[in-house]
Amino acid sequence: MSTSSLSRRHFLMGTALAGSAAFLGLPRMARAEALDKLTVGFIYVGPKDDYGYNQAHAEGAAALKSIPGVTVVEEENVPETIDVQKTMESMINFDGATLLFPTSFGYFDPHILEMAAKYPDVRFEHAGGMWQADKHPTNVGSYFGYIGMGQYLNGVVAGHMTKTKKIGFVAAKPIPQVLLNVNSFLLGARSVDPTITCQVIFTGEWSLAVKEAEATNALCDAGCDVITCHVDSPKVVIETAAGRGAYVCGYHANQSSLAPDKYLTGAEWNWSKVYTDMITATMAGEPIPNFVRGGLAEGFIKMSPLGPAVTPEAKADFEAKQAEILKGGFAVIKGPLKDNKGNVIAAEGEAFVETDVKLESMDYLVEGVLGSTS
Amino acid sequence: MDNDIGLWAIPIAILGGAIRVSTPFLFVSLGEVLTERSGRINLGLEGTLVFGAMSGYAVACLTGSAWAGVAVAALAGAVFGLVHGLICSLPKVNDIAIGIAMMLLGMGLAFYFGKPFIQPVAPDLPSIPFGGWSGLPQLEAALNVNVLFLIGAALSVFFWWMLRSTRIGLILRVVGDSTDAARAMGLRPAIIRTLATGAGGAMAGVGGAYLSLYYPGSWNEGISSGQGLMAVALVIFARWNPIACFFAALLFGGAGALGPALQSVGVSSGYYLFYAAPYVLTLGVMIAISSPSRAMTGAPGELSLTK
Secondary structure: OOHHHHHHHHHHHHHHHHHHHHHHOOOOOOOOOOOOOEEEEEEOOOOOOOOOHHHHHHHHHHHHOOOOOEEEEEEOOOOOOHHHHHHHHHHHHOOOOOEEEEOOHHHHHHHHHHHHHHOOOOEEEEEOOOOOOOOOOOOEEEEEEOOHHHHHHHHHHHHHHOOOOEEEEEEOOOOHHHHHHHHHHHHHHHOOOOOOEEEEEEOOOOOOHHHHHHHHHHHHHOOOOEEEEEOOOOHHHHHHHHHOOOEEEEEEOOOHHHOOOOEEEEEEEOHHHHHHHHHHHHHOOOOOOOEEEEOOOOOOEEEOOOOOOOOHHHHHHHHHHHHHHHOOOOOOEEOOEEEOOOOEEEOOOOEEOOOOHHHHHOOOOEOOEEOOOO | OOOOOHHHHHHHHHHHHHHHHHHHHHHHHHHHHHHHHOOOOOOOHHHHHHHHHHHHHHHHHHHOOHHHHHHHHHHHHHHHHHHHHHHHHOOOOOHHHHHHHHHHHHHHHHHHHHHHHOOOOOOOOOEEEOOOOOOOHHHHHHOEEEHHHHHHHHHHHHHHHHHHHOHHHHHHHHHHHOHHHHHHOOOOHHHHHHHHHHHHHHHHHHHHHHHHHOOOOOOOOOOOOOHHHHHHHHHHHOOOOHHHHHHHHHHHHHHHHHHHHHHHOOOOOOHHHHHOHHHHHHHHHHHHHOOOOOOOOOOOOOOOOOO
16 A cells, blocks of 8 residues: 555545534534434445345345435445455545444454554444454444344245255355354254255355356255255345256345245345444434344344245244244254264253354354365 | 266266356357457457346346347447457557456446346246256256257357358458468458457357356346456467367366365365366366477467467
8 A cells, every 4th residue: 555545545534533623613422422414334245236145234224214314325346355445434534424334244354443443433333243342443343133043944944845855055155154054954954854954065255156056056956955045146046946946945135036936935134123223323322232133033134924835834833933933042053963074062951042152153064964164 | 856866966967067157158269269360369258248148138128038138248249349349450559458448348337237137037048958858857957958058059160160161261360360461362451350359249248148148047247257258268278269169168167067066966075176177177288288389279370469
């Protein structure tokens, strides 16, 4: 980075601070009192209408536009590189954003952390980040939902609907959130029939259309007849799998319109509720907690309406287990449980409930998942 | 459905992958063969491919006809090719630099105009089931051959014949091998090269339409993952021979299917390595067939790469 760009940036920051001080006549005390104006920035790694991860966040951001006094600025297709730092700086300096939602996983370290140190008055909220009180700045927060529970419910329906007793999962990268989804999908199906196995194929990237289509075809060739995925845009997987005659479970957003007959249900984000709550709190001058988590019960995630193919038994079981999860304290990962290499994950009687932070460092695939993490 | 075919899944997946994935490689490389045989190199085909994918998908959405989409993609590709050809006809213009500029322009325009078409679903191109005799769903799926693939295969034979035995082929080769000889024959190299680049662009546009209208069959900004660039390299690999392009495209497609297929039969560790298979394969074949004495056999003499 050249010195000229640094000095220009510092100059801009200086003028912005001086400007606000001149207009208000006092130093910024944003956090202590209610606001009447707030500019919020959203940054997406892909297109915001991708039937997937980015669309889910963009729908949440769109819900904020109706709150009086809130201005939403957005930028899409921002790579997880120095580019996201430039985007954050321009949102802060030119748009006057004081609350940023850089939504992609890879934005956190080092990009958000560097920006947070440079702009201590700006609040950074990251989806899925590993915020730790002893390591990370206090103007950074992390929020996420227990969407593994949604994949568990997907698995319950899949367990009823599979005839080959083999279900498939197209996964992007072997990070904890993805592994928890794969494991939950299988364990949901195994709650119906313990002989079911789940084949996982990793594509290695969040968005690779041709490879996702090839992976889906390979799963169908291997005899999987219910398929779900964890990639940024599930459109290709859903269309390819349905084209091959397999049932599909959705992820991130509702994809039922892509395969109306084959779509069983789906695990969807409900960011509009989460974002509305956070912005309402900020406007009222209340702080946002640094570590926000929630599941089905808190309205962070929701399930797509069941598709026409779902049998009455599957529906009844799905509804019973959803009610169980809504009570709170539900554990998908519970003993006796081994990983697919034979190591003990949980002994008899041991259980990791959905809120357990240990689940956020998952590095194994449970017994019954065919695949490996590396 | 009791069809556990065990390790047979791998060759079947590679066969299926070769047929499904190779078509964009095939069209782009056939187009580039025409262009390079005339003495120009068009590196911008990646942008043409992406723009073809977008325009084809958009038109198919709006008209409800996938073939209308293919036609418009070809037309758009031809326009990109002609623009490249015309700019390169000006004196002292570097065709490689223009190619890169056209690539960025094509992608940028495609992303800009493609925004409203990420969500809608367009009709797919038809395919012909050749595997009905087998009774094996895996093989039936692998042998579900798209019409464009068959057209591409036929075109590769046709281009080979055209370059070898027709007047048009002779003109292309003369222009590509020696500008001076072409001028002496009364030909106008700049016009012929521009037309050849236009034809190459049209082919690349059709390759893009295959991506968005058949496999994977939807438009989004990450649809291409570099097929257009790889196809340009594939032309050199195939030594500017259209029939060799066909087999090289099949090889690349099949190698790309290897990673997912191996994971599906349980060879799951080291998948990043298997995903590098097409590139390792290219390197290996290049080393195997390289020789200092005939390194550039078949290369057109006027190509800026070889001059």
